[in-house]
Amino acid sequence: MTAGVTAGVTAGVTAGVTAGVGTETEAITAHDLYAGYHGVDAVAGAEFAIPRGELVALVGPNGAGKSTLLKLIMGLLRPRRGWLTIRGRPAQAARRAGEIAYMPQQETLDWDFPASVHDVVFSARYTRLRRAGWCRFVPQGWCARHHHHAVAEALAATGVEAYAGRHISALSGGQRKRVLLARALAQGAELLLLDEPLVGVDSASEAMIFEVLRDLRAAGRTVVLVTHDVAGARRHADRIILFNRRVIAMGAPDQVLRQELLLETADPHFARSLQEYL
Amino acid sequence: MVERFEGVIDFLLGVLMVLIGLLPEVLAEPFEYQFMQRALLTSIVVGLVCGVLSCFVVLKRWALLGDAISHAVLPGVAIAYLLGWPFFIGAFIAGALTSLGIGFIERTTRLKSDTAIGIMFTAAFALGVVIIGQIATSTHLMHVLFGNVLGVDRAALLLTLVAGAVALLTVALGYKALFAYTFDEVHAQALGLNTAAIHYGLILLLTLTIVASLETVGIILVVAMLIIPGATAYLLSDRLARMIVWSAMCGVTATVSGLYLAYYFDLASGGAMVLVAAALFLLAFLLAPRHGLLAQLWQRRRAVEGG
Numbered sequence: 404m405t406a407g408v409t410a411g412v413t414a415g416v417t418a419g420v421t422a423g424v425g426t427e428t429e430a431i432t433a434h435d436l437y438a439g440y441h442g443v444d445a446v447a448g449a450e451f452a453i454p455r456g457e458l459v460a461l462v463g464p465n466g467a468g469k470s471t472l473l474k475l476i477m478g479l480l481r482p483r484r485g486w487l488t489i490r491g492r493p494a495q496a497a498r499r500a501g502e503i504a505y506m507p508q509q510e511t512l513d514w515d516f517p518a519s520v521h522d523v524v525f526s527a528r529y530t531r532l533r534r535a536g537w538c539r540f541v542p543q544g545w546c547a548r549h550h551h552h553a554v555a556e557a558l559a560a561t562g563v564e565a566y567a568g569r570h571i572s573a574l575s576g577g578q579r580k581r582v583l584l585a586r587a588l589a590q591g592a593e594l595l596l597l598d599e600p601l602v603g604v605d606s607a608s609e610a611m612i613f614e615v616l617r618d619l620r621a622a623g624r625t626v627v628l629v630t631h632d633v634a635g636a637r638r639h640a641d642r643i644i645l646f647n648r649r650v651i652a653m654g655a656p657d658q659v660l661r662q663e664l665l666l667e668t669a670d671p672h673f674a675r676s677l678q679e680y681l
Numbered sequence: 682m683v684e685r686f687e688g689v690i691d692f693l694l695g696v697l698m699v700l701i702g703l704l705p706e707v708l709a710e711p712f713e714y715q716f717m718q719r720a721l722l723t724s725i726v727v728g729l730v731c732g733v734l735s736c737f738v739v740l741k742r743w744a745l746l747g748d749a750i751s752h753a754v755l756p757g758v759a760i761a762y763l764l765g766w767p768f769f770i771g772a773f774i775a776g777a778l779t780s781l782g783i784g785f786i787e788r789t790t791r792l793k794s795d796t797a798i799g800i801m802f803t804a805a806f807a808l809g810v811v812i813i814g815q816i817a818t819s820t821h822l823m824h825v826l827f828g829n830v831l832g833v834d835r836a837a838l839l840l841t842l843v844a845g846a847v848a849l850l851t852v853a854l855g856y857k858a859l860f861a862y863t864f865d866e867v868h869a870q871a872l873g874l875n876t877a878a879i880h881y882g883l884i885l886l887l888t889l890t891i892v893a894s895l896e897t898v899g900i901i902l903v904v905a906m907l908i909i910p911g912a913t914a915y916l917l918s919d920r921l922a923r924m925i926v927w928s929a930m931c932g933v934t935a936t937v938s939g940l941y942l943a944y945y946f947d948l949a950s951g952g953a954m955v956l957v958a959a960a961l962f963l964l965a966f967l968l969a970p971r972h973g974l975l976a977q978l979w980q981r982r983r984a985v986e987g988g
Contacts, residue, residue: 498873504871518864518919519919529861529874540857
């Protein structure tokens, strides 16, 4: 493996191609990662390895490149330099194989869309249906039973099974979060990326969300959540990544949330806002 | 190859005549004429396909894009006319080029999509106007502009049937992918779907539908059939599959009623169809059970009384 890593590094640096190698035991491996838009690097020199089966919180100020990093992990953006792999495979290949579940911020969606809660959660099964061949071409009701079973389980785990038949516009903000979480669960992916899952969520919903995430970790899944809720992250996450264009610090919450590291994010307002958690 | 399709046309017309035989005398009478039989079959297919596609136009907010593609088809028709090609080939190429051009401007400049659309389709339409000005006005071109379902010949009927079958089959088989793509594009990407392919595939289907509808409703009005049925269905249903069914029914009702109006009162067929569609929308707008105006007033009043 070591030889492979070295080869990947050399190739990545010299040729500028994304041909890196991580290891099977690492959910995400990034090396010397540079990427951005319009010639500005939103991510510059990020380097980290997230082991499988961990609950990791990605914390950083606004404009720190967290969304760009999520896009890199999903393989939706090509690094300008360096590489990123998912369990040793290029991110794009992992995404195409349906191994990455993504929970967006709910503001990005049209909640008047003509769909029920069940429809939305079922859509996450598409990757599995495709593997089953003909199933993706026929109406929902005709599909193999285990897909509906997976949807029912996800709905139950997030406590929205009672709303399964309801139109999505009839949901409250917290319920919408739960539905999007259920959709991410139903995909049955190894890696879950959650973009601000705790914004606008009351404490009961937050506790429920973390309970679901802990169950996932217990099942050996890897969860990465981008969050501003440092208190929640501190209480529940195995690991916090303090991020500002690169990894400032990574480790157990108590190690990372230290004064000198926070100041190193080069954003005094952000550091001050986190002071209360020290 | 063509002979085999001829057989399909005859078969479909035969089925249609059996069904017409079940209708009361007054409604069945116009279809003694062969041109009316062809017009009816064309109208049904156009209403069906426009209805299905219009759901995606409404949900993706592509109303302006649909308008753009339909107008951009004009230079293609004119050039095909000059070269003596079948008009639908020119129309399809022009429509596809314009939609690709819009995407290209959007991706490579800082301009937003409505501006890119506005530039491309007005330029293409202007080109069409200039070319048409150079050639003597022809009734055929007028029919392409404004549609004339009563004049549909077997070749046009065949084109409409094939384009309609392709569009309907694609939507039926790709329904789940289209659902994921239309509701949440980023999630569809995370699921491993090739959203760029779906995006351009949907635009090509739209172009195909427009081309198939040209002789029926015409370039200027086809976009109405791609917006109004979907908008009507959107007010009537809360599930995508049901919305598609409502929209298709609305589309077929509009085109077939429009055909009757055009026949009995000697109206422009395209205009008559769109007016019926607009009337259906007005009905849904006022009377839709949950999203209609009256229902909303009623709910508000009850809320006030309750509070």
